[in-house]
Amino acid sequence: MIEQKLTTELEDRVRACRAAARQVANLGTEAKNRALHAMADELLASEAEILAANAVDVDAAKANGLSAAMVDRLTLTPERLAGMADALREVASFDDPVGEITKTWRRPNGLEVGYMRIPLGVIAMIYEARPNVTSDAAGLCLKAGNTVVLRGGSEAFHSNQAVAEALHRGLEREGLPPAAVTLLPTTDRAAIAELLTMNALIDLVIPRGGEGLIRYVDEHSRIPVIKHYKGVCHLYVDEDADLDAALRLLIDGKTSRPGVCNALETLLVHEAVAGAFLPMAAEALRARGVELRGCPKTRALVPDAAEATEDDYFAEYLALILAARVVPDFDAALDHIARYGSNHTEVIATNHLGRARRFRREVDASVVLVNASSRFSDGGQLGLGAEIGISTTKLHAYGPMGLEALTTRKFVVMGEGQTRHPVE
Amino acid sequence: MIEQKLTTELEDRVRACRAAARQVANLGTEAKNRALHAMADELLASEAEILAANAVDVDAAKANGLSAAMVDRLTLTPERLAGMADALREVASFDDPVGEITKTWRRPNGLEVGYMRIPLGVIAMIYEARPNVTSDAAGLCLKAGNTVVLRGGSEAFHSNQAVAEALHRGLEREGLPPAAVTLLPTTDRAAIAELLTMNALIDLVIPRGGEGLIRYVDEHSRIPVIKHYKGVCHLYVDEDADLDAALRLLIDGKTSRPGVCNALETLLVHEAVAGAFLPMAAEALRARGVELRGCPKTRALVPDAAEATEDDYFAEYLALILAARVVPDFDAALDHIARYGSNHTEVIATNHLGRARRFRREVDASVVLVNASSRFSDGGQLGLGAEIGISTTKLHAYGPMGLEALTTRKFVVMGEGQTRHPVE
Numbered sequence: 001m002i003e004q005k006l007t008t009e010l011e012d013r014v015r016a017c018r019a020a021a022r023q024v025a026n027l028g029t030e031a032k033n034r035a036l037h038a039m040a041d042e043l044l045a046s047e048a049e050i051l052a053a054n055a056v057d058v059d060a061a062k063a064n065g066l067s068a069a070m071v072d073r074l075t076l077t078p079e080r081l082a083g084m085a086d087a088l089r090e091v092a093s094f095d096d097p098v099g100e101i102t103k104t105w106r107r108p109n110g111l112e113v114g115y116m117r118i119p120l121g122v123i124a125m126i127y128e129a130r131p132n133v134t135s136d137a138a139g140l141c142l143k144a145g146n147t148v149v150l151r152g153g154s155e156a157f158h159s160n161q162a163v164a165e166a167l168h169r170g171l172e173r174e175g176l177p178p179a180a181v182t183l184l185p186t187t188d189r190a191a192i193a194e195l196l197t198m199n200a201l202i203d204l205v206i207p208r209g210g211e212g213l214i215r216y217v218d219e220h221s222r223i224p225v226i227k228h229y230k231g232v233c234h235l236y237v238d239e240d241a242d243l244d245a246a247l248r249l250l251i252d253g254k255t256s257r258p259g260v261c262n263a264l265e266t267l268l269v270h271e272a273v274a275g276a277f278l279p280m281a282a283e284a285l286r287a288r289g290v291e292l293r294g295c296p297k298t299r300a301l302v303p304d305a306a307e308a309t310e311d312d313y314f315a316e317y318l319a320l321i322l323a324a325r326v327v328p329d330f331d332a333a334l335d336h337i338a339r340y341g342s343n344h345t346e347v348i349a350t351n352h353l354g355r356a357r358r359f360r361r362e363v364d365a366s367v368v369l370v371n372a373s374s375r376f377s378d379g380g381q382l383g384l385g386a387e388i389g390i391s392t393t394k395l396h397a398y399g400p401m402g403l404e405a406l407t408t409r410k411f412v413v414m415g416e417g418q419t420r421h422p423v424e
Numbered sequence: 425m426i427e428q429k430l431t432t433e434l435e436d437r438v439r440a441c442r443a444a445a446r447q448v449a450n451l452g453t454e455a456k457n458r459a460l461h462a463m464a465d466e467l468l469a470s471e472a473e474i475l476a477a478n479a480v481d482v483d484a485a486k487a488n489g490l491s492a493a494m495v496d497r498l499t500l501t502p503e504r505l506a507g508m509a510d511a512l513r514e515v516a517s518f519d520d521p522v523g524e525i526t527k528t529w530r531r532p533n534g535l536e537v538g539y540m541r542i543p544l545g546v547i548a549m550i551y552e553a554r555p556n557v558t559s560d561a562a563g564l565c566l567k568a569g570n571t572v573v574l575r576g577g578s579e580a581f582h583s584n585q586a587v588a589e590a591l592h593r594g595l596e597r598e599g600l601p602p603a604a605v606t607l608l609p610t611t612d613r614a615a616i617a618e619l620l621t622m623n624a625l626i627d628l629v630i631p632r633g634g635e636g637l638i639r640y641v642d643e644h645s646r647i648p649v650i651k652h653y654k655g656v657c658h659l660y661v662d663e664d665a666d667l668d669a670a671l672r673l674l675i676d677g678k679t680s681r682p683g684v685c686n687a688l689e690t691l692l693v694h695e696a697v698a699g700a701f702l703p704m705a706a707e708a709l710r711a712r713g714v715e716l717r718g719c720p721k722t723r724a725l726v727p728d729a730a731e732a733t734e735d736d737y738f739a740e741y742l743a744l745i746l747a748a749r750v751v752p753d754f755d756a757a758l759d760h761i762a763r764y765g766s767n768h769t770e771v772i773a774t775n776h777l778g779r780a781r782r783f784r785r786e787v788d789a790s791v792v793l794v795n796a797s798s799r800f801s802d803g804g805q806l807g808l809g810a811e812i813g814i815s816t817t818k819l820h821a822y823g824p825m826g827l828e829a830l831t832t833r834k835f836v837v838m839g840e841g842q843t844r845h846p847v848e
Contacts, residue, residue, distance in 0.1 A: 248841060408818040411823045421676055
């Protein structure tokens with residue numbers, strides 16, 4: 001009985017979020033921006049309540065023995081709260097994707113046909129500990145004309161509730177329904193499973209968190225899921241590469257932030273330049289504390305490199321470790337990437353036009369870069385403004401997702417009474 | 425043991441199709457067009473075998489008591505086979521979507537970022553009796569650079585096998601792997617269920633057939649599904665409509681082909697013009713054998729109209745029946761469509777600019793038409809060239825799907841050695 005009551009309550013909340021979607025979809029840009037600023041204002045005005053709620057979560061996390069890193073990610077401070085408010089104001093400054101006519105064409109019968117960008121409807125975000133995701137996701141979904149169902153992690157339960165209450169005050173100040181940002185008041189997995197069956201009410205699910213969460217969502221969802229598993233990113237140093245530039249791409253890609261998905265994991269080097277490049281690269285990596293694991297040809301040039309196994313080529317280290325392989329030619333590099341890559345981000349260093357073009361065309365990854373660091377594979381860096389996630393699956397969105405990925409297109413047709421068949 | 429063996433064999437076939445995807449994705453346009461023409465040639469050259477195989481299916485269908493309409497849809501003739509070959513040649517004539525750079529922009533650091541259109545990879549089509557779907561789907565998927573797994577219905581088993589064998593000869597003539605068009609040699613539902621788990625090998629599933637098939641696929645698939653349930657299409661005759669033009673839209677939309685998804689099912693009329701429009705419309709409909717079911721205000725104006733129930737407003741009749749309702753104002757029309765519509769196709773007849781713009785913007789349907797017949801909601805009519813289906817869900821594709829819907833976009837970035845952080 002209790003379970004059924006909970007289930008019904010969950011569905012009622014999702015229905016209220018869906019009911020708000022039509023109103024939110026039809027808001028003008030200025031109305032949405034005013035709401036975003038009001039939400040930011042209310043976050044700041046609720047600082048005391050939010051930090052008090054956060055302290056409850058942080059104390060529980062420490063008592064439950066969570067790692068220092070996880071406690072740090074969970075912790076809110078006045079500065080971090082101000083950052084969350086600033087992020088909402090930044091979203092207000094982005095272009096509104098809704099209503100854009102992306103293309104029009106005329107048909108022989110005079111019909112004018114075009115694509116108009118429209119909101120998706122209701123988006124569900126399922127995420128783990130960071131409380132800032134609550135306001136970030138709410139802001140991005142609202143700007144793209146969607147309502148959002150948020151299901152945060154249990155560690156941040158009180159923080160998320162306090163943040164959502166502040167956001168609701170902002171929405172209400174602007175006459176908008178609080179259900180536009182619906183935070184589920186439960187963190188158990190049964191609620192996720194239930195949510196994932198509601199394909200008549202929710203248009204898209206975006207899980208953000210560890211691989212376990214993402215796989216769970218993917219396996220149980222009857223709603224379309226946009227997800228990102230891992231980034232096994234390669235740099236291929238071609239025989240015609242500028243080796244100094246290639247070295248900078250390697251160092252930036254591997255060491256500027258090794259724990260993120262667009263960091264380099266494997267270096268491929270054409271054998272014609274391996275002798276010149278690998279010892280120089282090994283020295284620069286060694287100086288930065290990077291462990292090198294290589295194929296026999298790599299180890300012949302860099303004797304202190306460890307041996308790379310098949311597992312190393314599949315690995316997303318997210319650490320200061322780099323796998324390296326000498327390849328006999330360009331096609332072998334493409335074959336390696338096709339076999340071991342994760343469709344995330346791939347880089348070539350070359351000055352050869354033909355191979356640059358072939359790499360760009362033939363490598364199947366969401367971001368393919370020629371003579372630029374893998375670390376640019378990011379919504380902000382690529383110029384999308386916001387980034388709501390990265391998709392490594394191909395349907396709907398592939399690669400960094402900005403506001404546009406939270407919309408779809410409809411056909412709009414203008415005529416003067418045209419019929420398909422003559423009507424007498 | 426037998427079941428496991430079958431399962432393994434199925435997976436081996438899908439793996440072979442996946443293995444062919446990289447080669448097919450990198451084919452140039454001319455190579456794909458040559459293959460399409462070769463497939464068309466081989467269909468014609470195999471006429472005797474294909475018609476003999478089809479006769480086996482048709483005899484079985486008759487013996488099993490299938491309806492005359494279903495037997496007709498299953499039956500191939502020399503003319504229909506020629507039509508299938510012509511359809512492949514027509515696909516060859518379409519623009520190749522692959523490789524198109526749809527947009528580029530420069531970043532402040534000099535990076536040139538763009539979107540490049542690329543194939544999805546492997547597409548599974550699950551369909552029912554018509555054998556022409558085998559060659560149509562194969563041609564469209566190939567032109568968009570994808571390989572395809574086909575699972576046809578049991579009624580057309582022998583026909584589909586013979587068609588696929590001819591297509592394979594065409595592929596082989598052009599040096600392409602027959603696995604690029606993989607017809608599964610089984611028609612049982614267990615094979616569908618197994619197929620729908622292979623999300624590591626298949627990028628997209630498109631079911632085509634009855635609502636039962638589509639629901640089954642949607643409920644069991646772990647692969648993204650693009651689907652189309654039903655079309656409950658409305659014509660709203662505004663107070664500022666040209667009533668003669670509106671009548672032509674009504675007659676074309678309701679009677680030119682009542683059994684298709686873009687036919688009109690419900691007429692909404694502003695009460696200010698109901699007295700002028702409804703009697704005239706009823707007469708024209710009566711003359712064409714259309715049964716009218718209306719609200720009380722409709723029936724006051726058209727005494728022989730039957731009473732429309734709530735179910736009538738939700739109904740996709742696909743027959744010569746029309747529901748009608750008089751609405752007090754424009755917003756009531758929008759509310760009716762939001763409640764009863766199926767997000768397929770919606771039409772307004774009006775000469776009022778503001779309401780035309782609001783209807784176009786606010787109505788949530790994949791195709792929204794102003795002063796044009798609902799029957800234009802079709803890939804060919806809208807100018808997409810081919811049509812592989814219509815999507816009434818919003819992810820990835822919404823509305824009629826052409827070749828472009830069988831592709832996705834990747835980011836391509838050109839630089840001169842840019843790094844995200846300075847590297848000394």
